Amino acid sequence: MSDAEAGLDPGADQLSRGRDDRAAEAQQRRSVLTALQSETVSTIEVLDRQIERVTAARADANTDDEHDPEGATIAFERSQADALRSAAVSRLTQIDTAIARVDAGTSDRCAVCGDPIPPLRLAARPFATTCLRHA
């Protein structure tokens, strides 16, 4: 065994024993997922800064009074940013799970029933972990 072979990641080795096109698709999906992952991480960072700003503005305005027009606007902005942030965080969890599934060689199988996930579904939602029946 050469040094290069010895250094191979066991996950990659397992994929190379599968059907080549499945493995190629999975690796392509992995790069899409990795891009989505860093995009989502930046979205969360932007929202964190926005939440910090809104929180500071709220402190400056020195008002918790929801009847104050400015206080109400700030509270609304804050709740919008919070909602977007939790959506991004749960998306990030889905993406992380999907990447782990690619590495395990199971990313094109439904996590519930083990049936193949339709390729079109994976193309539209690369972070999907279930078939349509179990979506």
Ligand SMILES: [Zn+2]
């Ligand atoms: Zn299923």
